[in-house]
Amino acid sequence: MCGIAGICQTDASPLPPQCMHWVRAMTARMAHRGPDGEGFWDGARACFGHRRLSIIDLSGGAQPMSSADGDLTITFNGEIYNFARLKEQLAAQGARFATDSDTEVILEAYRLWGVDCLARFDGMFAFALWDQARQRLFCARDRFGKKPFFYTLWGGRLFFASELSALEQIRELPLTPDPQAIVRYLAYEYVPTPATLYAEARSLEPAHMLLLEDGRLRIRRYWDLPCPDEDDRRDPDSLCEELRFLLTRAVRRRMVSDVPLGVFLSGGIDSSIVAGLMAHQSPTPVRTFSIGFREASYDESRYARIVARAFGTEHHERVLDADECADSLPGIISSMDVPMADASVAPTWLLSGVTRQKVTVALGGDGADELWAGYEHYIGFLLAQWYNRLPGPLRRGIIEPLCRLLPSGAGYINPRLAVSTFLRAAHAPAWQRVQTMLTALAPDVQHAILDSAFPGKNTALLAPENLFAPTREHYEHWQPPQAATPLARAFHVYARQFLLDDILVKVDRCSMLHSLEVRAPFLDRDAAEFAARLPLKHKLRGFRRKWLLKRAFADLLPPEILHRNKRGFQIPVAQWLRGRLRPLMEDLLSPAALKAQGIFQPQAVRALMDRHFSGKEDLRKPLWTLLVFQLWWRARRA
Structure with missing residues (x-):
């Protein structure tokens, strides 16, 4: 596992010397990703940096790595698990290898199969490869997005790195907070790919390649998760x-x-x-x-x-x-x-x-x-379909009022919180139901707490069709269209969005x-x-x-x-926010801090805190989401 960074000129002109200084700065910021060494490569139109965590071929796998003829150079983060088998296939076609590393296998696989080599890789990876003969930059990310890849275009150049913080090291880069990304973070607890919190920076989507050639930037999908075959009759x-x-x-x-x-x-x-x-x-x-x-x-x-x-x-x-x-x-x-x-x-x-x-x-x-x-939300999705078939007077007049009488609690299971979340999801359109079960700050809550001067206060940004547009894209536009059952699409949303942007990050x-x-x-x-x-x-x-x-x-x-019930890998947020973490929250969400920041309305945030502190409501998700944002924001401003 490693950290990669680089810059590539979009036209035929050479990079100025300053670019290598920037690459060194980006690479240094990611030293934790590769404490075993660093390396750099400086070409006319592209330059790469690399931090190495040695796992395989400890002595011979240093990067960036160039082919023997110098035509191909790569900076690579990850592992190709089937590299030994691929190496045999390539050797049978005449490829020669100087190392035992999977990095060299990528170079030779690209030489023989071109960008179609991606279909043969089983692994976790993000890489950038410079093809001198074609004057092409070829970048790719693995099928599920286990390894990160961020990029931005500025000044006729493409900048990329394994972490967004590496791009922040280049003070000249314009990186401005994106109001749409902020309100989506507050809803999702993360910023959905391909967006980042900065308007100018993007995250390469999983199972996608990026090609920079002839002054054109092209991004193309090379794989998608298959759909369920409901006709499979195997025992x-x-x-x-x-x-x-x-x-x-x-x-x-x-x-x-x-x-x-x-x-x-x-x-x-x-x-x-x-x-x-x-x-x-x-x-x-x-x-x-x-x-x-x-x-x-x-x-x-x-x-x-x-x-x-x-x-x-x-x-x-x-x-x-x-x-x-x-x-x-x-x-x-x-x-x-x-x-x-x-x-x-x-x-x-x-x-x-x-x-x-x-x-x-x-x-x-x-x-x-x-x-x-594995998630209880899958069952919740099915229950919501059944619940909506009940007569409206039964749901609204009897069941839902009774649900409001359920006890609250601060433990792992909070009956009132679980049921209220389910009912909110049941009332949502099918495409929105999955994310509603996971939402931290719903649109109405955001509208109350966002400062009137913040651009994200705009009603259009908080409209569900805009706020949850990434979920709708995954839910409605999954191909092929015959996999149209709501539950199948819910599975797809979890695998392509929650897994990617929450679990794997x-x-x-x-x-x-x-x-x-x-x-x-x-x-x-x-x-x-x-x-x-x-x-x-x-x-x-x-x-x-x-x-x-x-x-x-x-x-x-x-x-x-x-036979045990599933438990998530969580911490007792509700109790800790009322106890040990309360001083930290009082500091970061104080009226003075919020007023100086200009994003959140102090009185509305205070009201959320007081309702949670009283024990009458469990507001762990919105308050934790706000607390994390404030910690992250303070570090960025510093």
Whole structure:
């Protein structure tokens, strides 16, 4: 895993010397992504920088790397898991290799197959490749967006980097906050790709390539997630056998490393499967790592210990409390290059730190919830369809008033909050329903708290069709059109939006801040396509989630793990905002701070805080989202 940066002239003129100074500044900002070395390449029209975290071919894989004839040069972040097989195919076609690295395989694959080489790669990657003969810049990002790639055009040049904060190092670049991106962050808890918080900067979408050639910038999709084949009549036993083969192979491929490996182990289904498959293929005890909480309703460490004992792992555990998390929070958020209000950022960052003390690479269960129906929201989506078939007077006159009488709470499960979120989603159009279940600050709340002088106060920006346009794009424009069932489209939204901009961003940034590489076997190309093509009944059967996944690994997992309810990797936000984190929130959301900033209306924000502090309402999501934004904003202004 690494950090990449570079600049390319859009026309035929050479780059000025200043550009290499800028590339060095961008590369230096990402030292945490590659502490094992740095490298630079200076061509006439392009220059690259690279920070290296050595994983494979520790001595021979330095970058940027050029081909033997000097025609091709690449700066690459990631891993190509099937590089050994590709290397054999390329060698059979006459390619010669000077290293054992996957980087050189990309160069030779491009030489032989051109941009179509992307279809052959199974891995996580973002790279930029300069083709001297064609005078072409070829950039690409992996199928799910596990590795980041940001870019901007300015002054007749394209600037790119692995992190947005690297682009911030070039003071001359115009990077202005985008009001539309800010209001979307407040709703989503992140800024949906391809936008960033800056109007001038973009994020290359996953499964897309960027080509800069003949003065033209072209962006093209090279892959999409397959749609479910509801006509698949294969029996569950044969499907289970194929799934076990695919995931076993995916884990084995991700165990290839010249440095120590481990597993993020939560005690849930997904990470337990990864730990079990890894243990069965490792000649030595696997190292597992988990985080626990002192608050019982959030703690899963007991389950992680059960799995560790079952597979004989060398288990490492750390228990967190409010003080430790609160003390770490400002530094964690400030070091993130993008605002990210997923409350599990803090424990993920701390878990990465614990893991990095022992290993350089960790495997995790990311992607399984999105591909195998792990979230309760999938059931909520179905229930909303059924609920709307009930007579209106029954819904509005009896059920909904009774729901308002449910008790509130600050634990992991808050009945009133869960039901009110469900009802809000049930009332929304089908395309909007998925995001409504996840929304932090709804349009009406944003309208109340945004300062009248802030451009985002504009009613048009907060209209659902604009605010949630990224979700609608994924939901309505997924091809092919026959995959039109609402539930299939909900799956697609989770896999192409929430997984991308929340889960994978969180894991990449938190792990790389500790120079740790994290690999996701469930996002293996073949395993993911297998899951995506399955009829939905094999994932969600009644109220049973991950039905086929659990069936396939029933003999591998301890019974306590197989039959337990899912818990998210969260922190006790509601309690901590009323307790240990309250002074921090009072400071960052004080009238003086908000007035000086000019985005939020102080009295309206204060009202939200008071309603939460009273215990009468659970406003953890909007307040946490605001708190994270303020921490991130303060760091950027500094």
